[in-house]
Each structure stands twice: as structure tokens, then as C-alpha cells.
Amino acid sequence: MDGASVYGLDGFSGRFYQRCWDVVGSDVVFTVQDFFITGVIFSGLNSNFIVLFPKLKDSISIDQFWPIVLSDFLFKISSKILADRLARVTEMIISP
Template sequence: MQDALCRPFTSRDVKEALWNIDDDKAPGPDGFSSKFFKASWAIVGEDITKGVLDFFSSSKMLKQIKNTILTMVPTVDCAEEISQFRPIAYWEVNS
């Protein structure tokens, strides 16, 4: 069982992980839902798989993917509790 936990990820693992995301969720900074990626897998699947597997083998992520600004937006006037804020993420794309 330990060997199975330590084995390298495969392209099948990447595809299974995507298919386990609800269709109306947006997993990345591009705003496309997982339904989009599933529907266009024949076109984008190889590139997505390569990017994910490269990350797991090198532990390096593209700057365009990891630059995020998080802003807390109040949901009520004069918010005083953390539960009265909603986080908004903004992905900054650097060339």
C-alpha cells in the first residue's frame, strides 16, 4: 500500500482528477470550468497532462499560474467578523 502512495503520477491520474471535479467548478486562473476541459480534452488534454506531470516531477510552477492576489470583500456594511467577508482571487499574468 505504501508503494502505491509513493508511485509517480500518470496521465491517467491527471485525467481522473479532472473528471472528479464538478462540471461547474473553475479550477484555474483562466476561468474555464472543468466541463470545458472535459469537453475539449482531445484538444487540450495532452498539454494539461504535461503541465501537471511536469509540476509533480520538478516542483516548479509557471509564474503565470502561481501569481494570485486575494482580496477580502465585505458582504455587509461595517463588517466586523471574518465570516462577513468573501474572498476574491485575482490571477496576475506575467509575461
């Protein structure tokens, strides 16, 4: 994960997790493993905020904004693992 990534809903960037992995790593791993075992995401981990940053000083229409999604780090990990696993089987489950 990019250490300079935007802060998530939990208020932490990738750099926090990189520097404090020895403290938080086991909890992160447990949470992600628990999701894959139970199929249940802890309440709040699937929450996201969409923030619109203006491209121009006086932006007035929607196409003049960049949408940025702020989500929880643990949700990002779980969704990345799911996407990687699904990518391996897409050719087998989607016909031409």
C-alpha cells in the first residue's frame, strides 16, 4: 500500500500501517481472515465517503470535480483479495 495514500475513514494512511505493523498487524490479519472465514464484515468497515475535490477554482458542474473515495483500510484489503481471487477464475465463469 502506498504510504502516502489518502487517510481513510479510520483516520490513518498507509504510512501508519507500515510503521506500526508490529503493533496492529496481528489485528489486521485476524480481521481479514475472520471476514473470509465467516463471510461477515464488522459493522462500519464497509462504509465509504465520497469527497468531490474541485479541478478549477470556481467549479460549478459535476464534471469539474475529482471524486475521491475514503474507505477503511481493512475493507480495502478484503476487497483487493476478493478482486485478485476473482480475476483468476473470470475466464472460466464468463463466456465470450
